[in-house]
Amino acid sequence: MDEFDWIQTYLAPLAGPEGLKLLDDAALYTPSDGQDLILTQDSLIEGIHFLQGEYGAGTASRLMAVNLSDLAAKGARPVGYLLSVAWPKHLSSSDLKRWMHAFSKGLKTEQDRFGFSLFGGDTVKTEGPMSISATFIGVVPRGKAVLRSGAQLGDDIWVTGTIGDAYLGLQLAQKTPETLKHGPSREDLWVWEEAFRHPTPRLLFRKTLRRYATACADISDGLLSEAGHIAKASQKSLSVKLADIPLSNASLKWCTAKAEEARRVELATNGDDYELLFTARPEDAGHILTGADKINLAVTRVGKVTEGESVHCQGLKGQQLPLQKLGYSHN
Template identity: 40%
Template sequence: MSGGEGEFDRIARYFAPLAAGFPGALGLTDDAALLDPGPGRQLVVSTDAQIEGVHFLPAADPALVAAKILRSSVSDLAAMGADPLAYTLATFWTAAIESAWLARFSQGLAVEQAALGIALAGGDTVKTPGPLSFSVTVFGTVPTGAALRRNGAQVGDLVAVTGTIGDALLGLRLLREPDLAADWGVSDTEAAFLAARYWRPSPRLAPMAALRGVASAALDISDGLIADLGHITATSGVGIALDAAAIPLSPAAQKAVRRLALADLLTGGDDYEIALTISPKKAAILDEAARASGVPITIVGRCVAGSGVRVYDGAGQVLPLGQTGFRHF
């Protein structure tokens, strides 16, 4: 690492200020943090690895890297209906990372922490020959017994999603090939919107907290809607039938999909929206949660007997999908 700063100098300068809002972090001066979820609460813990060139684009604005790694990690808390508490951050720095990069990165984390209601509680920092990588562990709390899981879907339940699907995939493609915007017919403003959806996903904390004890199953959409719904079918022992026409698309995505297959948007990943199932008897609560949070929630299908996920077009034919989503292996 360049710049002449040692490990503990970097921690004290760039990261200890991020822990100021969480007393259990102990100022990042000890070997571990102290977490107290409070009476009647359960601790929710999730860890995500983020690697340059795999999870985020190389040579990007450090503030955007900060936004993507923290927001996508907090999305796991939203999926379980948890309230954010704290996070730990392991950083694997390359020799190219200098003080200016670190300053911009830590400033970005500070902005995102404030927006998400979470604080740094500790971590580790090491040097690596590359690539630049991070590991984020997020901690949240839920009332005891109220965490949303993947295994509660029942035949007859409705399937719903928050927000819109496919924006992040389109944003990533535009970041790699800006000339695609003209081919898709999207404006500069729409292109910027799609890029922002890639870099700054929105963890759906508010609507999912409102759906604790209401949704029968939930997860966040990281690898693609079809692939992630497949986890619900596998753990709940149901099939899922989706209505292609019901999939919510942003105005920009509606333009782009004229030149692309809808299947691309359903399997592209990085949405970090929430897919959930719910009894039809409780469907009105979806509208209440959407109104209260300002986050649209759209019914897109139903749980059926069988297994796997199928998407049906307007003629009742199964839409060919190919690969169902992003796969590491």
């Protein structure tokens, strides 16, 4: 591979002034006074976190989304990122060029969408699957970051958007299972595929979150699992009502067609939603609804913060579902 070509042709146009024209092997960033920085790093491995052989724009935006979603959960605004790419050696020179073009286009789309730039990074070759990693830098006004540790007794639990669509989209992308073969309309399939392929990190919700959320986590590994992370960091319990977890019409039809409770649990315990789960004082509910409405975002109350340090999920008949069934563990 021509690393020089990759850097100068495809990456240099994406770099901000902090990237020093990518000539310095390091970025120089001057923080504004009165701001805190949020730093987050997430990696994707071919065949595990994205589909084998998909080295293009979709994978680039997935890498952006998983990291941006972490920033969104903190109430941060992204300013830049460092990108590390290990390109597979087996790619022919012409294929590599084509993928580099597509991948960098995906990066640019997300940069333009949310207004941040490339700071730097590094590039290597690997005998193994493609592996990509990004470190994102975000900013929040000093002391205003939303952590996982702030949930208070009696807080409402909220979730943005709908849950489980991306999980069904992944099923479709891999190998359509029996349960998706009959019934769903073309439109339903489209909803799921879009949710999986183009997750929207909820960055625009940051002002409301910073003001009213007591704790927040992004939903990358399933709603109930993330509830567990807030529970652990806040040393509280999160009690969620399965029936209140917001579903798209497509997913709702899928759930009610058969084995409704099991299917709802399936959607609440699988990943890739990139929605936000947050807690807030009940008296702030109106502000939260107004803030969400301003950016056309649906938000739904799904439970309450209670005593303990665990996750409880109330089934469709009001019964407590056993934790193992929720795929939830403290790990």
